[in-house]
Amino acid sequence: MSIKVTNLTKYYGNYLAVDNISFEAKKGEILGFLGPNGAGKSTTMKIITTYLPPTSGTVVVDGFDVEDKSLEVRKKLGYLPELNPLYYDMTPVEYLDFVAKLDGVPAGEIKKKREEMIKVCGLESMRKKDIGTLSKGYKQRVGLAQAMINNPDVLILDEPTSGLDPNQIIEIRNLIKKLGKEKTVILSTHILSEVTATCNRVIIINKGKIVADGTPEELQAKSKGQSLVILEVKNNCDKNALSGSLKDIRNVNKVEFVKDTGDSFVFNIYGDKGSDLREVISNKVTQQKATVLSMQTKQSSLEDIFRELTK
């Protein structure tokens, strides 16, 4: 079971939303599609799930092309769209039976399948309430249950935890991780912690292009690996003169003025990998007749890489 995307491009009129992207996802993989809003994640998912045609390029799901064999592709996959469309005047039981029938689950198996989904998605206590009265978290669970009711090999989940509270987020993440062992899962998110918590592979997409592809650990290792010192000084000094003198330090690559808190100035000072700049920074601050309030060191994280690649 695999998804193969080759040179996929999508224009909306003259607007290029997806720009010649290629990647593959395999069974057992939970692939996180990470990118800022407007990056092209939903568009790519809509094409994989056959809801939109590509402008050019191909998408093949388990050997079936999304354009020529869209019905076969739909049978293979479950899809939770960004705006989880539900019938609010149905109960979860009625809705799941309805979707199962549409998805071609044999009549004799519908009840069994529905009960399985109610159990897996933790919907037992809500089974007889109108969907319209459920909380956002439970509505999302109904959305996940409908995506999985025909036991698809591939799950495409567009922002599956958006709008959920922290407890619900943890439950849905655990559910996705469990499912991901047996299936091919692609989920999209604009939240970095989502991919580190759930995914075993990340594709970072920005302005329609893939800018990074690898495990979270690989991406971290590939980063420039700069060291970072966050410096806070009392604001009774000349911040431009201080910034200039910090820039002159050997091994310092960049000095960023972060903020004026009212009684202090905060700077980010980036240095070469492995360098410890604290002592020399402290000396420079003293030379400028300024006072250090605090200094923290940090190694660059996946968050820095994401910022580097998508700013």
Ligand code: ADP
């Ligand atoms: P993401 O899911 O990463 O937030 P989308 O795939 O929804 O991004 O959108 C990518 C870009 O395409 C955005 O700039 C968006 O405004 C534009 N876009 C999305 N859908 C349409 C549409 N139906 N018509 C025109 N432009 C669209």
